[in-house]
Amino acid sequence: MGVTIKDIAKETGFSVATVSRVLSNKVGFFSQETAAIVNAAALKLGYKKNMAATELVTQKSSIIAVIINSTKTNFSDPIIEGIQQKANEADKRVIILYAGDHDFRSQQRALTTALERPLMGILLLSVDLFADNLQLLKTANVPFRFISISFQDPDLKYVASDDWQIGYLATKYLLKKGHRKIGLAGVDIESSAHTGKLRLAGYQRALIENNITPQKDWIQTGNYSYKAGLNAMKNYGQQKNVSAIITGSDLVGIGLLNQAAKMNISIPNDLSLITIDGTYLCRIVQPQLTSITQNFYSMGYLGAEYLISNQRQNAFTDIQISERGSVRKLTAADSEN
Known part of the structure; x- marks a missing residue:
């Protein structure tokens, strides 16, 4: 004792x-x-x-609970670094809980574990809650905010990238490189979160502005995972129905890259790739992957700042194109083929 x-x-x-x-x-x-x-x-x-006992008496807490989707992502670390930096500056403490890979019970367990003690708030990293779990969160009377995921529901506040702009910017970049048959791979357009839907809408808008009608087989959906990239590349096959692909995440991009190598498809000579995320993974493969780079550290920092200061507005963080070696500019001869 x-x-x-x-x-x-x-x-x-x-x-x-x-x-x-x-x-x-x-x-x-x-x-x-x-x-x-x-x-x-x-x-x-x-x-x-005993801080827990003190907080139960005072009903004031300095604890921020961070709930993370357990899908093997490569961007949660910089988000957590941003959260931790702001928490340190504000003399707050952080606990981390895992919500499974879109698993109802794991989500519920993470939420109830967090809510068993006084909290100043909850940050949810790319967690798309099931309806009952979302209702549990809404009725808990604890401030919360989503990070790296956005919703139409006005009660769900978030800090994320502008996903419509991501889809639009990636497509415009490839169009400027001479590509007209452009694929979109590994995005989830069925989720209640609007990430995939918005990226798809931005992609479609950029094509339509250039008098290009998106073809059904150009779009290969998925869950942003490495396996989704492998499957997408198998589905694209060797028919050369696209000359370039926008991948829903860096992991999707690496899956495409590795499967393309097995199929003797050269990146970028035969097929160009641009990924969404822009984490370190883009730099440790060959060729290095051109990306739409998101500022995940800022997402975490700003999410924690808004939670601590009880600000109610949503926010978008900056994105930029990071050119590396996976996109080739098409020539007039390429366009004729």
Whole structure:
């Protein structure tokens, strides 16, 4: 059993009330000499303040719960770094819980574990909650905000990239490189979150502006995973129905890249790729992957800042094109083939 206030009172000879006031830093109720004696005894005995008990009494908390989708993503680390940086600056603490891979019970378990104690708020990283779990969160009377995922529901506040702009910008980039048959791979357009739908809409708009009608077989849906990239490349096959592909994530891009190699399709000579995310994964493969790069650190930092300051607006963070080696500019001769 840990050291208690009663142990310190016994060690110092002061009353439990006096020791409690010193350890709670209630200035004006004790002398500096008393404080020095109590604090020295607490250090000697190895006393650690029970923050959970204190928060239950005061109904105030400095804890931010971060709930993460357990899908193997490559962008959660910089988001968490941003959250942790802002939490440190604001003297808040962070706990991390995992919500499974779109699994109802895992989501529910993460939420109930967080809500069992006082919290200042919850941040959800790319977690698309089932309806019942979302209702649980909404009725918990705890501030929350989503990161790297957006919704139409005005009650669901978020910090994310502008996914419509991502789809539009990636497509415009490939069009400027001479590509007209452009695929979109590995995006989820069935989810209640609007990430995939918005990227698809931006992609379609850019094509239509250039008098190009998107073909059904140009779009290969998926769950943003490496396996989704493998499957997409198999479906595109060797028919050369597209000359370039926008991938829903870096992992999708690497799946496409590796499957293309097995099919003797050269990137970028035979097929160009531009990924969405722009994490370190783009730089550790050959060829290195051109990307629409999102600012995940800023997402985390800003999400934590908005939660702590109780701001209600949504926010988009910056995106940019990072050119590497996976996109080839088509020549007039290529266009004729």
